[in-house]
Amino acid sequence: MYQIVATKVLAPTIKLFEIKAPMVAAKAQAGQFIILRVDEEGERIPLTIADYNRDAGTITTIFQEIGYTTKKLGALNEGDSLVDFVGPLGQASEIENFGRIVCVGGGVGVAPLYPITRALKEAGNEVISIIGARSKDLLILEDEMRSVSDTLLVATDDGSYGHKGFVTDLLKQVIEEKGDVKHVWAIGPVVMMRAVTGTTKPYEVPTIVSMNPIMVDGTGMCGACRVSVGNETKFACVDGPEFDGHLVDWDLAIRRLAIFKDEEKRAEAAASCGGGCGCQ
Amino acid sequence: MPIIKEKTPMPSQDPQERSRNFNEVALGYTEEMALKEAERCIQCKNEPCRQGCPVEVDIPAFILKMKEKDYDGAIAKIKEKSNLPAICGRVCPQESQCEKYCTLGKKNEPVGIGRLERYAADYELNKGVTPPEVPASTGKKVAVVGGGPASLTAAADLARLGHQVTLFEALHVAGGVLMYGIPQFRLPKEVVQTEIDYIRKLGVDIRTNAVIGKISTVDELLEQGYDAVFIGTGAGLPYFMDIPGENLNGVYSANEFLTRTNLMKGYKFPEYATPIKVGKKVAVVGAGNVAMDGARTALRLGAEESYIVYRRSAEEMPARTEEIHHAEEEGVQFKLLTSPTEIVATDDGWVKGMTCVKYELGEPDASGRRRPIAIEGSEFFMEVDTVVMAIGQGPNPLVPTTTPGMELNKKGTIKADEESGATTKEGVFAGGDIVTGAATVILAMGAGKKAAKAIDEYLKNKA
Numbered sequence: 001m002y003q004i005v006a007t008k009v010l011a012p013t014i015k016l017f018e019i020k021a022p023m024v025a026a027k028a029q030a031g032q033f034i035i036l037r038v039d040e041e042g043e044r045i046p047l048t049i050a051d052y053n054r055d056a057g058t059i060t061t062i063f064q065e066i067g068y069t070t071k072k073l074g075a076l077n078e079g080d081s082l083v084d085f086v087g088p089l090g091q092a093s094e095i096e097n098f099g100r101i102v103c104v105g106g107g108v109g110v111a112p113l114y115p116i117t118r119a120l121k122e123a124g125n126e127v128i129s130i131i132g133a134r135s136k137d138l139l140i141l142e143d144e145m146r147s148v149s150d151t152l153l154v155a156t157d158d159g160s161y162g163h164k165g166f167v168t169d170l171l172k173q174v175i176e177e178k179g180d181v182k183h184v185w186a187i188g189p190v191v192m193m194r195a196v197t198g199t200t201k202p203y204e205v206p207t208i209v210s211m212n213p214i215m216v217d218g219t220g221m222c223g224a225c226r227v228s229v230g231n232e233t234k235f236a237c238v239d240g241p242e243f244d245g246h247l248v249d250w251d252l253a254i255r256r257l258a259i260f261k262d263e264e265k266r267a268e269a270a271a272s273c274g275g276g277c278g279c280q
Numbered sequence: 281m282p283i284i285k286e287k288t289p290m291p292s293q294d295p296q297e298r299s300r301n302f303n304e305v306a307l308g309y310t311e312e313m314a315l316k317e318a319e320r321c322i323q324c325k326n327e328p329c330r331q332g333c334p335v336e337v338d339i340p341a342f343i344l345k346m347k348e349k350d351y352d353g354a355i356a357k358i359k360e361k362s363n364l365p366a367i368c369g370r371v372c373p374q375e376s377q378c379e380k381y382c383t384l385g386k387k388n389e390p391v392g393i394g395r396l397e398r399y400a401a402d403y404e405l406n407k408g409v410t411p412p413e414v415p416a417s418t419g420k421k422v423a424v425v426g427g428g429p430a431s432l433t434a435a436a437d438l439a440r441l442g443h444q445v446t447l448f449e450a451l452h453v454a455g456g457v458l459m460y461g462i463p464q465f466r467l468p469k470e471v472v473q474t475e476i477d478y479i480r481k482l483g484v485d486i487r488t489n490a491v492i493g494k495i496s497t498v499d500e501l502l503e504q505g506y507d508a509v510f511i512g513t514g515a516g517l518p519y520f521m522d523i524p525g526e527n528l529n530g531v532y533s534a535n536e537f538l539t540r541t542n543l544m545k546g547y548k549f550p551e552y553a554t555p556i557k558v559g560k561k562v563a564v565v566g567a568g569n570v571a572m573d574g575a576r577t578a579l580r581l582g583a584e585e586s587y588i589v590y591r592r593s594a595e596e597m598p599a600r601t602e603e604i605h606h607a608e609e610e611g612v613q614f615k616l617l618t619s620p621t622e623i624v625a626t627d628d629g630w631v632k633g634m635t636c637v638k639y640e641l642g643e644p645d646a647s648g649r650r651r652p653i654a655i656e657g658s659e660f661f662m663e664v665d666t667v668v669m670a671i672g673q674g675p676n677p678l679v680p681t682t683t684p685g686m687e688l689n690k691k692g693t694i695k696a697d698e699e700s701g702a703t704t705k706e707g708v709f710a711g712g713d714i715v716t717g718a719a720t721v722i723l724a725m726g727a728g729k730k731a732a733k734a735i736d737e738y739l740k741n742k743a
Binding site for chain 1: 414450452460463490491494495496516517518520526527529530532533535536539540544545549550551552553554555557598628629676677678
């Protein structure tokens with residue numbers, strides 16, 4: 001069993017859990033992910049690693065309560081345990097001293113972006129970070145991101161904080177005004193990552209994105225997490241999760257995320273009336 | 281006494297009924313049937329059946345015990361060699377192994393060795409498995425990587441030799457393909473778990489959620505004080521055909537389709553949270569055991585039509601005869617000498633069908649099977665809404681690619697001695713599908729067994 005040692009509500013529906021998993025914490029690196037199961041009937045869900053503490057043997061993960069399982073996870077408290085927790089999975093980010101780089105995070109995607117940004121800063125890069133959310137109350141890890149960035153810019157869709165508009169507006173400004181951006185990292189909703197790659201493409205700035213497809217085992221066995229990159233099929237769990245954003249087939253990625261949309265609704269509906277009543 | 285020419289038939293669930301449930305298809309012999317079948321064994325001196333068993337079970341001896349109604353004795357005899365008899369009795373391809381060599385089989389049907397093995401194993405499972413005697417410790421530690429049949433066998437044999445064994449499994453339960461791949465209706469998961477519990481009782485420390493290559497490399501295991509490592513990580517990398525449309529919604533690898541259903545119990549959704557979506561018309565591409573499992577599973581998940589699409593003819597189908605027969609009985613339809621060239625999408629990106637071509641057979645190829653040749657102009661459209669690719673699996677790369685100094689073959693399998701499982705890296709042995717490419721449960725078990733013997737020798741000679 002894997003105990004939840006600390007919890008924190010970061011925003012409505014966004015929670016941070018620190019989970020005891022010493023073996024995973026010993027090896028975790030920025031860019032990797034874990035898979036957990038809440039209980040015996042639970043599905044295996046992948047979540048990115050937001051931080052790790054090798055001394056305490058804990059992994060921090062931040063998630064948004066959007067579907068059946070994340071809501072169930074979110075209902076757990078400090079001291080509760082998860083039945084399964086496996087990782088670190090996937091390839092670690094390739095951190096180098098590129099020079100000037102921009103890290104773009106949207107919504108809950110800021111969470112996995114944070115350890116990458118920190119590593120990039122530690123590697124000597126000049127780090128400009130742009131984080132965004134729909135509104136101010138959904139913005140997470142602002143202080144943390146500021147502490148590992150030379151410059152931090154904020155955008156909210158509704159203008160309740162920072163720039164009113166999208167992270168891509170700010171990204172375009174940075175590229176045009178500052179120039180010489182060597183690399184962009186973008187993690188967030190698929191539509192945001194697609195928009196970021198659309199923004200950087202004309203300037204030919206290499207752009208890394210982190211894919212979050214549907215996944216089951218996370219070790220290359222099931223092939224559910226197929227993404228098309230440069231017309232080649234890749235498995236996000238072992239080849240990724242990070243890929244060259246300019247080569248990703250975004251339409252395909254968006255379509256595949258919707259495969260189990262109806263089932264997700266059915267699971268939630270069944271759970272809301274006690275579960276398994278068959279009323280759906 | 282005249283010889284009964286035919287095997288005592290195996291009672292099974294009615295095909296109509298069973299094609300809509302996940303309960304076990306073959307129901308197992310009654311005592312009366314088991315005795316009748318055991319009587320057919322003539323206890324011949326030269327024991328040809330034994331040469332066909334990869335784990336060297338003393339078949340005539342266990343059948344003799346059965347004739348004497350000494351079922352405890354029978355299962356004890358089997359367990360001298362096999363650690364997973366209830367599994368072997370169900371999923372071994374007996375027709376191409378032990379039963380193939382049975383003297384009786386020369387003129388009549390061979391003795392139903394697998395069915396008798398299953399009877400003895402189930403007898404013990406029902407009664408409660410006798411905990412094994414655990415020998416004195418040798419003080420040597422062995423790490424076993426992977427939790428499928430090769431690894432479980434190696435781990436059990438090494439534990440019985442007194443070594444301290446730790447088994448690392450990537451998933452949340454051990455069993456490998458026995459848990460995620462082979463369906464409940466062919467191999468109940470409770471049976472698998474009972475046999476794994478037996479291995480645990482032998483003293484094997486089974487650690488789930490442990491991905492070697494990630495939490496520790498093989499080198500790190502050796503540094504941590506393991507005296508030897510066995511790699512049995514299997515063929516866990518699905519192949520696709522590389523045709524257009526393979527990433528459309530509604531196309532699964534057989535591994536995904538079966539894992540969602542078997543391991544994650546998707547057929548009990550939403551009581552179990554992992555969904556599995558199956559349409560009205562399902563095409564399973566391939567004709568091995570995995571393909572049959574996929575096609576039969578599709579029916580049980582509610583498909584109205586389930587097809588096997590295979591580019592060769594019935595004769596070349598690699599699946600066991602019994603599995604093909606069961607699939608036919610349940611209503612699976614066979615589209616032979618047919619192969620898809622493209623999967624076609626609806627406007628919103630779901631499968632609406634496959635463009636297929638017809639094939640004819642030419643001269644035998646390197647595999648010894650007649651080579652399929654596409655017939656020009658034979659394209660046709662097959663309306664389906666779900667496609668399952670069951671065309672084979674490659675070696676899972678996680679361990680091979682993180683183990684420097686261990687040579688691999690061209691296809692990414694591990695180079696290992698056929699007899700001992702020794703790899704090119706000292707102290708590291710490998711066996712099962714990670715060495716041979718996708719094969720059968722019993723071959724993997726045979727490899728695990730040979731490797732355990734070799735590892736024991738290696739540990740004895742190691743200072």
